[in-house]
Amino acid sequence: MTFWQVVKKELRRMFIGEPKTALMLIGIPVVYIVLFGLVYMSNSVKYMPTVIYDQDQTQLSRNLTQAFADSERYEIIAYVNTQEEMEEYLRENKARVAVVVPPKFTHDVKVGIGSQVLVEVNGSNLMYANAVITSAQEIVQTFSAGVGRNLVEAVGQVPSEAIKKAVPIQFGVRILNNPTFAYSNFVLAGLGANGLQLGIMLALCTSLTREYSRLDEWEGVSSQRMILGKLFPYWIFGVVAFALYTAIAVNVFNIPFRGSVASLLIIGTVFTFAVVAVGSFYSAIAPDEVYAVQLPMLYIMPAFLFSGYVWPHLAMNDFSLAFSKILPLTYMADTVRDLMLNGYAPFLLHDVIMLLILGAVLLAMSTLIFSKRRRKYEHA
Amino acid sequence: MNFWHIFKRELRQLFIKDARRAFYLFGASAVYVIFFGLLYSPGVVKYVPIVVYDQDQTQLSRSLVQAFEDSERYEVIAYVTTQEEMEEYLRNKKAQAALAVPPDFSREIKQGRASQILLEANGSNIVIANAVMTSAQEIMMEFSAGIGKGLVEAIGQMPDQAMNRVAPIDFRLRVINNPTLSYLNFFVLGVAMAALQQGILLSVGGSMTRERFGELSGVHPVTVMMGKLSPYWIGGTLSYFLALLISAEVFDIPLRGSMLSLMLLGTVFSFAVAAMGSLMAAVCKDEVGFTQMSLTYTVPAFIYSGYAWPIHSMDGFSTAMSHLFPLTYIGDNVRDLMLSGHAPLLTYGIAVLGCIGLSCFMISVLIYGRRIETSQESKQAAV
Numbered sequence: 074m075t076f077w078q079v080v081k082k083e084l085r086r087m088f089i090g091e092p093k094t095a096l097m098l099i100g101i102p103v104v105y106i107v108l109f110g111l112v113y114m115s116n117s118v119k120y121m122p123t124v125i126y127d128q129d130q131t132q133l134s135r136n137l138t139q140a141f142a143d144s145e146r147y148e149i150i151a152y153v154n155t156q157e158e159m160e161e162y163l164r165e166n167k168a169r170v171a172v173v174v175p176p177k178f179t180h181d182v183k184v185g186i187g188s189q190v191l192v193e194v195n196g197s198n199l200m201y202a203n204a205v206i207t208s209a210q211e212i213v214q215t216f217s218a219g220v221g222r223n224l225v226e227a228v229g230q231v232p233s234e235a236i237k238k239a240v241p242i243q244f245g246v247r248i249l250n251n252p253t254f255a256y257s258n259f260v261l262a263g264l265g266a267n268g269l270q271l272g273i274m275l276a277l278c279t280s281l282t283r284e285y286s287r288l289d290e291w292e293g294v295s296s297q298r299m300i301l302g303k304l305f306p307y308w309i310f311g312v313v314a315f316a317l318y319t320a321i322a323v324n325v326f327n328i329p330f331r332g333s334v335a336s337l338l339i340i341g342t343v344f345t346f347a348v349v350a351v352g353s354f355y356s357a358i359a360p361d362e363v364y365a366v367q368l369p370m371l372y373i374m375p376a377f378l379f380s381g382y383v384w385p386h387l388a389m390n391d392f393s394l395a396f397s398k399i400l401p402l403t404y405m406a407d408t409v410r411d412l413m414l415n416g417y418a419p420f421l422l423h424d425v426i427m428l429l430i431l432g433a434v435l436l437a438m439s440t441l442i443f444s445k446r447r448r449k450y451e452h453a
Numbered sequence: 454m455n456f457w458h459i460f461k462r463e464l465r466q467l468f469i470k471d472a473r474r475a476f477y478l479f480g481a482s483a484v485y486v487i488f489f490g491l492l493y494s495p496g497v498v499k500y501v502p503i504v505v506y507d508q509d510q511t512q513l514s515r516s517l518v519q520a521f522e523d524s525e526r527y528e529v530i531a532y533v534t535t536q537e538e539m540e541e542y543l544r545n546k547k548a549q550a551a552l553a554v555p556p557d558f559s560r561e562i563k564q565g566r567a568s569q570i571l572l573e574a575n576g577s578n579i580v581i582a583n584a585v586m587t588s589a590q591e592i593m594m595e596f597s598a599g600i601g602k603g604l605v606e607a608i609g610q611m612p613d614q615a616m617n618r619v620a621p622i623d624f625r626l627r628v629i630n631n632p633t634l635s636y637l638n639f640f641v642l643g644v645a646m647a648a649l650q651q652g653i654l655l656s657v658g659g660s661m662t663r664e665r666f667g668e669l670s671g672v673h674p675v676t677v678m679m680g681k682l683s684p685y686w687i688g689g690t691l692s693y694f695l696a697l698l699i700s701a702e703v704f705d706i707p708l709r710g711s712m713l714s715l716m717l718l719g720t721v722f723s724f725a726v727a728a729m730g731s732l733m734a735a736v737c738k739d740e741v742g743f744t745q746m747s748l749t750y751t752v753p754a755f756i757y758s759g760y761a762w763p764i765h766s767m768d769g770f771s772t773a774m775s776h777l778f779p780l781t782y783i784g785d786n787v788r789d790l791m792l793s794g795h796a797p798l799l800t801y802g803i804a805v806l807g808c809i810g811l812s813c814f815m816i817s818v819l820i821y822g823r824r825i826e827t828s829q830e831s832k833q834a835a836v
């Protein structure tokens with residue numbers, strides 16, 4: 074059999090013999106990107122249920138709570154009259170946020186003693202806490218500055234001068250690449266890649282293992298040719314799946330794409346190569362087909378969380394850092410996100426080389442193991 | 454054969470004949486807790502590399518930079534002298550944030566004209582950007598207030614009074630249940646529950662797809678299913694406690710809820726997942742197919758569970774989907790029980806899990822009852 078005959082044989086199996094294989098390879102990444110694109114469609118946490126405990130009940134305090142009501146981040150679900158009621162709302166998760174205005178709020182502000190507003194947030198889900206941190210301070214500060222202006226004017230000073238003296242440094246924040254903290258921009262590319270590697274692994278993992286029991290079909294074909302021919306279609310269709318889900322992410326879910334298509338295709342192609350090599354390694358060492366599909370589990374879930382895609386490398390300890398270095402996803406996910414959001418990935422070349430090395434080493438190992446086991450079975 | 458025979462037979466398969474199943478059942482969640490506990494053990498992101506572009510180079514600007522150096526959230530990795538250099542650091546991701554002090558910073562402030570500081574942060578990883586946002590604002594406000602006091606005093610006014618007039622409303626934030634915003638507390642329990650689910654599914658799947666139903670002929674299908682699923686149900690519950698124990702004892706995740714609530718939740722969840730596993734196995738050709746299916750199921754189940762991205766922020770379709778997954782009813786509840794000691798939706802969660810479990814169990818009984826009959830008939834036909 075020539076290389077192309079092996080390829081054709083494998084293609085026949087993928088699409089006709091066991092069409093489930095092609096379905097997993099291309100379908101899983103695509104279905105994942107659609108499912109997760111839908112989940113994160115709103116992009117930021119909005120309309121957080123908020124309870125107001127206004128102990129002052131004056132025009133000024135109502136203006137302040139109105140500022141929260143006007144922000145799309147908050148949705149005021151109740152006004153309460155006691156501390157207990159407020160805590161009840163938080164405890165029962167009916168409200169995630171509470172805004173507390175102290176008694177004599179207006180009075181203290183007007184006579185120049187100053188007052189304070191307390192915002193409480195349930196931090197067990199960090200998504201809420203982060204949304205409050207980024208927005209509540211802004212609301213209160215803007216409000217405070219407006220009120221301060223009038224107060225200063227009332228004592229006969231020029232407000233802008235007084236403000237510059239008391240709050241001499243203004244603070245501007247500029248968030249690059251993803252200025253609105255859009256969650257789908259942040260997470261979708263990585264989840265797609267995770268789906269891609271799952272699809273490749275599940276489709277490919279049995280492909281070498283099953284041949285151990287039907288070696289007579291392969292007489293006269295070298296192990297190298299067999300492996301390369303069998304893996305080739307998975308690589309090609311893996312790249313197709315990559316292009317497909319990326320196109321969906323960009324066109325359907327509006328993830329920005331600022332990089333060059335060529336860079337994206339290069340990283341996608343070498344990543345697919347590396348994952349195919351990981352899959353072939355599992356496939357070569359697995360005792361039977363059941364093991365062959367279960368082994369990738371050791372890789373899939375940890376790969377996403379350890380890749381540095383969400384929890385950054387700079388916050389990992391040495392063990393986690395070392396582990397992340399052997400995962401193909403580490404070299405792909407961050408880089409793809411950089412290409413999409415920033416238009417430029419500083420480690421592109423390094424990552425491409427690492428993926429090629431990883432892939433080549435694993436492929437060589439699986440060829441060795443496969444031919445060794447093949448000889449053993451043929452002798453037996 | 455009665456219930457105990459089937460139960461014992463299943464235990465033998467679980468621990469001796471196919472010990473891999475025991476490994477999944479007891480190992481999956483424990484291994485994941487340890488693995489991800491280690492990953493998230495720092496809790497919060499610290500030492501974010503920051504580059505300083507100080508165009509003023511005065512004592513005042515240096516004391517501002519010092520405030521950033523003193524915070525463990527930042528690590529100043531370089532001082533640059535041009536805008537281009539600063540942007541280069543950000544672009545190459547050598548720095549994740551940049552602090553730019555304008556020229557004449559010190560003079561403008563002293564002359565009462567105020568000045569502006571710019572902080573740039575790379576937003577592509579939200580986890581880092583959030584760490585920057587939470588801390589930078591605090592550092593800046595404190596610094597600004599300190600300077601302002603001095604300035605106001607210099608013109609012969611009482612600083613506190615002036616402050617109270619200019620910025621009359623103070624903002625206080627209190628984060629309850631997870632005050633340090635620890636990622637460990639937030640994330641690990643949910644991942645452990647996802648792993649527990651996977652472990653139960655894989656072991657039950659192995660048991661159901663490999664069963665030779667011919668050997669069970671004549672036994673009532675309810676007895677068969679009870680006997681076969683009980684070991685996984687009990688094992689899953691034990692494994693659940695093991696995972697919680699490791700989280701609390703090794704990784705110091707607070708355990709504030711009552712043991713009874715935690716136990717009820719874990720027991721019902723294990724039952725629901727075991728029953729669901731047996732139903733999933735019924736539609737799969739063999740163990741390979743089952744494994745492929747359950748692995749494909751894991752990630753969507755986790756994401757749709759609302760554990761990380763709240764259901765509150767999902768659209769109608771996703772919200773509806775999220776109600777189908779057992780994980781939805783345990784993830785948030787376990788976290789609430791552990792971190793705050795009280796889970797408002799506990800009873801609801803337990804009730805829904807019970808319903809999912811019972812309905813899956815009943816359908817399984819029907820399907821596998823039919824299989825036992827068929828294998829009996831074919832046996833008789835062979836005789």
